[in-house]
Amino acid sequence: MTEDPVARADQLLREGHAREAVDLILEASASGHADALFRNAMWKLAGEPIARDLPGARALLRRASTQGNADATLVEIALTANGSGAPNDWPGALALLESIADHHTVAAEHRALLRRMTLTIDGGPAHIPTAEKIGKHPCVQYIPRLFTQEECLHVAYSAADLLEPAMVADPRTGASIPNAVRTSDSAVIGPTRETLVIQALNRRVAAVSNTDWRQGEALSVLRYRPGQQFRPHIDALPATRNQRIRTVLIYLNDGFSGGATYFVHNALRVTPRMGDAIIFDNVRADGSIDPTTRHAGEPVTNGVKWLATRWIRARPFSVWNGPESAADDVRSTIS
Incomplete structure (x- = not known):
């Protein structure tokens, strides 16, 4: 039996033979090997062990998809809709999803969820939920049931296998x-x-926060077990040319104790309820950081809390172009 070139390339990488691994995948890709084409594409997205090339990755994903690699089609769908490597094309992404949904369980689930949403032609919400002001200094807006239960579960499931303890760099050792x-x-x-469901939800968040979906960072998901918390902090960044001007928090579940969001300056405490969201600005009208936005995720005392966070920048933001790299996200997809 001929050895799988992708498995062999992975072994070569583990052994430190990156050049040999790349040559093997390039050769297999040239011969039309679907899995090698997919691996080549994901390497080009990650920027390792070969240089990042978004348009080149898109072309390889298209070839892998036509060779029957459904995983390549799912990634191509995501990139088509969010505009990675080419202009964003929501109708085109939907057409790709339809092309595999009848015989691919995951794609069928995504299609079913999308059909239960009321969307515009570009994936935005046809109707914008109404926000209620619940706090001053800082101004905090509350949106009940921004996400449905199904949508909350989809977000949590999309991130579950990526969850890791929050880490920072030690300033002394790195x-x-x-x-x-x-x-x-x-x-x-x-x-x-970013499944089309995630992207539709990101567009809903943008609409309710009166921003463009391109301004948002990638959706972050947090899981708090008993005793875990997010101590008082400010979401704005101390030094950046594209500030986090706004934060949207979406509570993905309830049925736990503790875990409220607490705003220190005005002693406002928000009790999480599945699907509800809050919005607050991180900067003043002049663009300076607003210290009154200091807030905390109080310790969970029983059960598990799930939360999604969308930090919104002053201008369009892309992980491909900024110092924040998508390499870890791509690496998790191919590992």
Whole structure:
């Protein structure tokens, strides 16, 4: 039996033979091997062990998809809709989803969820939910049932296998150490994992927060077990040319104790309820950081809390172009 070139390339990488692994995948890709084409594409997205090339990755995903690799089609769908490597094309992404949904369980589930949404031609919400102001200094807006139960479960499931303890870099050694402020587990649903359901929800968040969906960072998911918390902090960044001007928090479940969101300055406490969301600005009208936005995720005392966070920048934001890299997201997809 001929050895699987992808398995062999993985072994070569583990042994430190990156050049040989790349040559093997390039050769297999040239011969039309579907899995090798997919691996080649994911490497080009990750930027390792070969240079990042988004348009090139898109072309390889198309070839892998036509060779029957459904995973390649799912990634192609995500990138088509979010505009990675080419202009975003929601109708085109929907057409790709339809092309495999009848014989691919995951794609069928995504299609079913999308059909239960009322969307515009570009994936935005046809109707914008109404927000209620519940706090001043900072101004906090509350949106009941922004996400349905099914949508909350989809978000949590999309991130579940990526969850890791929150870490920060030790300023003395550079080594990763546990985050003393945020003790939860966290994950980011990056561009290769943005199902059309996730992207439709991101567009809904943009609409309700009066922003463009391109301004949002990748959706972050946090899981808090008993005793875990996010101590008082400010979401705005201390030094950046594209500030986090707004935060949207979506509570993905309820049925646990503790875990309220607490705003220190005005002693506002928001009790989580599945699907509900809150919105608050992180900056003043002049663009400076607003210290009154200091808030905390109080310790969970019983059960598990799931939360999604969408940080919204002042201008369009892309993980492909900024210092934040999507390599970890891509790596998790191909491992």
